[in-house]
Amino acid sequence: MTSGFFSGGLLKGLAVRVLFFLSLALMPIGMIAIVQTWEISSQNQTSAELSLLAVTEQASSAERRVLQEAFGAVEVLSALVRLYLDDPEECSQVLKEYRDVTRNYEVVGYVGLDGLMECSSAGGTVDLSERNWFRSALEHPVRAAYAVRRGAVSGKSVTVVQAPVRENDELIGFMAISIPPSLIETEEEPPLSLTPLAMVTFNADGDILTSERGMDLSGVEMPENISLSVFAGNETKVFFAENTESVTRAYAVLPIVPDAVYAMSAWPEDTPFLQVDLTTRLSTLLPVAMWAASLVVAFWALNRLAIRHIRKLGRQMRRFALSRTLPRDTLAPSIPTELAEMETAFVAMAESILRDEATLEDSLREKNILLKEVHHRVKNNLQLISSIMNMQIRQAKSEDARFVLRRLQERILSLATVHKNLYQDDNLVRVDAKVLLEEVVGQLLKVGLGPKAHVKVTQSFERISIDADDAAPLTLLTSEAITNALKYIPQSSPDAHLDASLRQIDTELAQLTVSNTVSGDTAETGTGLGSRLIEAFARQLNGHVEIESTETVYALKVTFHVPKTAKQTYDY
Incomplete structure (x- = not known):
């Protein structure tokens, strides 16, 4: 019942259809508003990410200046050192003078492809062939930076910056500079509007070079199960991930030395830069609010101007259809002209x-x-x-x-x-067959029994409504059947009987039965006028006759149609 109401009643209502088409009309505007809202939200997100990257760039300014100067130095010294490769002592003297002048680096030296550093600011020969950074440089001869826990010369924790040295496009060695952590720590940083939870630099292999804890990286807010090498490249990136303590953090990554060194900062998830302000949230909900407000106003106006008056007019029509009662009161005087004309036409039609x-x-x-x-x-x-x-x-x-x-x-x-x-x-149009047959049989028995008054007569007629056109043939058929039965009942039989019945055997099917006692010498199948009349009347009833005869009982059964509704008549 409920399903039928929603599928056939409510969904076909005027209000639902109007609201549906109104929604279709508002859909383009809503889609434009949603797209614009998404663009604004995307722009705000982009602005927030740029702000986070800008703060990250400010926070890594010290590392960026030191590393960029170091890479610039190795590039310059790579061209200079080739002039002194034939004289290791003079080469070492030049590099020592450079280190003394700059006073920024621990060691400045040239390392050959065999791993021996014979030209360096420290003098002498140092074997670096087993160092990890040197092996990595041989595999990937590009400029790079490496974190070294213990320097081969200084014995301190340093950051090694190296660049390949080529002659006629052929690799001949590497120029390397080791940077002490104190150099970065003494660099003055600009004041920050926000301070990150953690700040690290890492190379293209994902190895951390520096952090706010120096080379002691324990407790750094690093993203869990993510290798930093995946961020190597020249693109900036802001992403959310869980740290080693399963706390969600925001991370900002940007290159500070292209293709070599990158900076990454960690921020709380609720960093103001990343929070969507109230205006953005309201602008996101604005299209939905406009659509809902439009539907509410449209439904209110439609209900006030039309639906309630149409329903009242419908109730008046149903009341008139059921009780033929004219409306006692008219619709409100403020109804639209079209509805007023409909009411006037209905009242005139009803009258x-x-x-x-x-x-x-x-x-x-x-x-x-x-x-x-x-x-x-x-x-x-x-x-x-x-x-x-x-x-x-x-x-x-x-x-x-x-x-x-x-x-x-x-x-x-x-x-x-x-x-x-x-x-x-x-x-x-229709008569009760029970009343009709009881009266007919009663008249026949008054006249027909006579000397056969000892005959036991049983009547059983059900109340069956039949057409007036069928009443005459049914009555005449019953009269003929009773008359024939009385004719053949033997006078000498003390157990003689006459049974007449009418019963409904199906929805539109009835059966008339007349049975009587007969003697062996009088039982006949009926070939006289009475039998022919019975057959004729049965055909008029659209029925058929069945005769069951034994030595002592003769039964006549007529089965005929009894339509529930009256036969259609035509006025010619």
């Missing part, structure tokens, strides 16, 4: 229907009276004919003549009974 129905009722009443009068007159005429025939029967001289006249009289009285029942019943 016209009432007048037409009154005229039809008067006409029908007159026709019923006339029709009853016709049936009454026909019944009286048939009874008059029966009385005349009764007089004729008394004057008849032969028994055969009296028998024939009495049979005709019985048939006429049967027809008179039909017309009597028709004019006594208010329903002139």
